[in-house]
Amino acid sequence: QKEVEQNSGPLSVPEGAIASLNCTYSDRVSQSFFWYRQYSGKSPELIMSIYSNGDKEDGRFTAQLNKASQYVSLLIRDSQPSDSATYLCAVFNNAGNMLTFGGGTRLMVKP
Amino acid sequence: EAGVTQFPSHSVIEKGQTVTLRCDPISGHDNLYWYRRVMGKEIKFLLHFVKESKQDESGMPNNRFLAERTGGTYSTLKVQPAELEDSGVYFCASSYQLNEKLFFGSGTQLSVL
Numbered sequence: 001q002k003e004v005e006q007n008s009g010p011l012s013v014p015e016g017a018i019a020s021l022n023c024t025y026s027d028r029v030s031q032s033f034f035w036y037r038q039y040s041g042k043s044p045e046l047i048m049s050i051y052s053n054g055d056k057e058d059g060r061f062t063a064q065l066n067k068a069s070q071y072v073s074l075l076i077r078d079s080q081p082s083d084s085a086t087y088l089c090a091v092f093n094n095a096g097n098m099l100t101f102g103g104g105t106r107l108m109v110k111p
Numbered sequence: 112e113a114g115v116t117q118f119p120s121h122s123v124i125e126k127g128q129t130v131t132l133r134c135d136p137i138s139g140h141d142n143l144y145w146y147r148r149v150m151g152k153e154i155k156f157l158l159h160f161v162k163e164s165k166q167d168e169s170g171m172p173n174n175r176f177l178a179e180r181t182g183g184t185y186s187t188l189k190v191q192p193a194e195l196e197d198s199g200v201y202f203c204a205s206s207y208q209l210n211e212k213l214f215f216g217s218g219t220q221l222s223v224l
Contacts, residue, residue, distance in 0.1 A: 004153075032210050043115075043202065043215040044154070088154070096210030097142070097167055101154040 003027060004091050006102035014110055019076040021105050023089030026070065032092035033065055035074045037085045038104065044088055048074060079109040113137070115216035117203050123222045129191040132219045134203030136185070142206045143186050144213060145178060149199035157201075160186060172197075193223045 004025045013019045021035075032051055036044035048063040050056045050072065056063045062075040072091075076083055086104040093100065116135045124130050136143045145157040157176070158168035162183035171178070175194070180186040190197055200220050204213040 002153075034212060036215075043217045046212050046214070049212055092210055095167075097159045098156045098170075099144075099146075099204075099213060100156065101146075103153045 002102070003100045004089055004102035006087075006089050006105045008103055009106040010108050011105055012108045012110060013079050015079060015081060017079050017109075019079045019083065019107055019109070021074040021076075021087050021089075021107065023072045023074075023102055024070055025072070025089075025091045025100075027091065027093065027100075028067075028070065029094045030091045031094070032096065033063070033072045034090040034092075034099070035061075035063060035072075036088040036090060036101075037083075038088055039085045047087075076107075079107075081109050081111050083107060084109050115203055115205050115214050117201075117216035117219050119219060120217065121220045121222075123224065124193055125224050126195055127192045129189065130193055130221060132188045132190075132201055132203075132221070134186045134188070134216060136203070136205030137214055140205035140207050140214075141183070142209060142211075143180060144204045144206075145186070145188055146202040146204060146215075147199050148202070149196070154202065157188075190221075193221075195223050197221060198223045 035048045038044045050063040060077045064073045088104045089102040118133045143160040148154045156170040160180045177189045200218045202218045203216045
């Protein structure tokens with residue numbers, strides 16, 4: 001079992017729709033969770049961080065965390081073609097020094 | 112404010128040669144990390160520095176890889192001798208504190224032929 005799992009996609013949504021990206025992790029003691037966006041050939045760019053159960057909203061983005069289910073998700077409202085990228089879920093280990101990444105989900109937003 | 116910078120952006124070398132990658136973290140960030148993504152795989156942790164000290168190098172593949180951070184500023188990652196399976200994108204990242212968001216550089220695309 002991978003430590004951080006994501007559906008590789010591609011996930012295709014029409015412009016203006018809600019994109020829902022999911023991630024599960026195996027380490028129950030993990031405390032810090034991140035979503036990064038990566039455009040082709042570019043560096044990962046942090047979108048959201050979440051540390052507590054529940055929802056965290058920032059503009060069009062909402063991160064959701066459920067530690068009991070070991071599940072973290074990212075919702076993108078009013079999806080735009082510029083949101084088309086690979087979205088990486090990342091989880092810190094207990095020591096807070098090693099970030100483990102999922103394989104990423106490729107999102108395609110069609111005009 | 113300058114972000115994390117990496118040099119070179121691309122490197123093409125032959126098997127058996129040596130390559131040195133450089134990373135300049137964000138000024139003031141004590142924590143510096145190296146990660147690698149090989150084709151079709153996840154981004155994987157290689158090692159972590161706090162200032163000039165290696166805190167965790169559990170992700171280093173083998174002793175052909177040597178990372179240094181003399182003076183606690185920039186870091187280098189040397190691969191000697193390079194093998195075909197070393198090809199991939201090497202990312203550097205930095206953070207101010209542990210358990211805090213990482214800022215990534217644009218990566219070095221290494222191709223070993």
